[in-house]
Amino acid sequence: FARYAPYIRAINRLKAEKNAVILAHNYMTPEIYHGVADVVGDSLQLAIEATKVEADMIVQCGVHFMAETSKILNPQKRVLIPDVTAGCSLAESITPEGIAEMRAKYPGAPVVSYVNTTAEVKAASDICCTSANAAQIVAALPEDTVIMTPDQYLAQNVARDVPQKRVVWWAGSCIVHEQYTAQDLRDFRAAHPQTHIIAHPECPPDVVAEADYSGSTSGIIDYVARHHPREAMLVTECSMASNIADAYPGVEFLGPCNMCPYMKKISLEKILWTLHSGTEEVMVDPDVAAKARIAVERMITLSR
Numbered sequence: 007f008a009r010y011a012p013y014i015r016a017i018n019r020l021k022a023e024k025n026a027v028i029l030a031h032n033y034m035t036p037e038i039y040h041g042v043a044d045v046v047g048d049s050l051q052l053a054i055e056a057t058k059v060e061a062d063m064i065v066q067c068g069v070h071f072m073a074e075t076s077k078i079l080n081p082q083k084r085v086l087i088p089d090v091t092a093g094c095s096l097a098e099s100i101t102p103e104g105i106a107e108m109r110a111k112y113p114g115a116p117v118v119s120y121v122n123t124t125a126e127v128k129a130a131s132d133i134c135c136t137s138a139n140a141a142q143i144v145a146a147l148p149e150d151t152v153i154m155t156p157d158q159y160l161a162q163n164v165a166r167d168v169p170q171k172r173v174v175w176w177a178g179s180c181i182v183h184e185q186y187t188a189q190d191l192r193d194f195r196a197a198h199p200q201t202h203i204i205a206h207p208e209c210p211p212d213v214v215a216e217a218d219y220s221g222s223t224s225g226i227i228d229y230v231a232r233h234h235p236r237e238a239m240l241v242t243e244c245s246m247a248s249n250i251a252d253a254y255p256g257v258e259f260l261g262p263c264n265m266c267p268y269m270k271k272i273s274l275e276k277i278l279w280t281l282h283s284g285t286e287e288v289m290v291d292p293d294v295a296a297k298a299r300i301a302v303e304r305m306i307t308l309s310r
């Protein structure tokens with residue numbers, strides 16, 4: 007960590023000078039997560055925290071859709087992202103035309119879009135969800151058929167948990183979580199029978215079925231905090247285990263993990279440059295933002 011110290015000091019000094027706040031996702035690397043973040047969390051927590059920001063500027067350490075969500079909720083604030091090219095395979099998989107296609111196919115069904123979507127897709131949707139509240143949102147809607155976009159696996163996992171609804175989905179997927187297979191987990195369990203296997207719901211349903219628990223990135227942390235397993239395998243992005251390892255010294259984190267190439271585009275060096283230069287600002291068309299805000303705020307209200 008010592009080699010990061012000059013960056014961490016410079017970022018924290020500049021952050022105070024510019025009255026900026028750093029919102030960081032749980033998948034940021036440990037030097038960002040522990041060194042410079044003011045708030046860390048899953049997508050839902052970061053969206054809720056974005057509604058409470060009093061600083062003039064938000065530096066979003068995460069992927070582009072997360073920065074857009076902060077901008078949608080704070081249209082009058084400057085929102086910067088250290089690398090504007092930090093995308094997401096899910097957000098890239100659907101456009102507003104895709105939403106229109108789904109609406110034409112399932113007339114009258116509400117569209118629940120994962121927050122892992124562009125502002126334009128959120129604006130074309132009825133309500134948003136995250137992995138932390140997807141089942142709760144779908145269960146709360148009055149209609150029998152619900153369209154979920156764009157994560158087919160999250161949708162299939164919700165369909166299992168909310169059997170009273172007919173859930174239909176768009177065929178997007180997360181390039182990090184789709185790589186895990188049920189056989190990987192079975193093999194791992196056979197070799198390490200004591201290990202608690204904890205999977206993100208962006209994994210395919212047969213993978214989730216092999217896990218002891220499935221939840222959002224913060225749900226995963228809560229599970230570790232509640233159970234203090236001697237051994238844990240986090241079936242998600244690699245930084246999760248690195249970020250929480252120090253807080254749970256009695257837990258040995260085992261098993262392979264996958265890196266998100268988009269999340270890993272964010273570095274201390276780029277955060278420092280963004281703060282210094284004020285470039286890499288995230289802009290959302292005000293009309294699009296106004297419509298998208300309705301979908302995001304509905305989600306926040308329903309998750310309380």
Ligand code: 13P
Pocket residue numbers: 032047048049050122136137138180208221222223224
């Ligand atoms: P969470 O909302 O669980 O933090 O997930 C966001 C994400 O991009 C996971 O891949």
Ligand code: SF4
Pocket residue numbers: 069093094095096097122180181182183208243266267268269
């Ligand atoms: Fe998108 Fe998957 Fe990366 Fe999350 S981990 S940002 S869902 S590609």
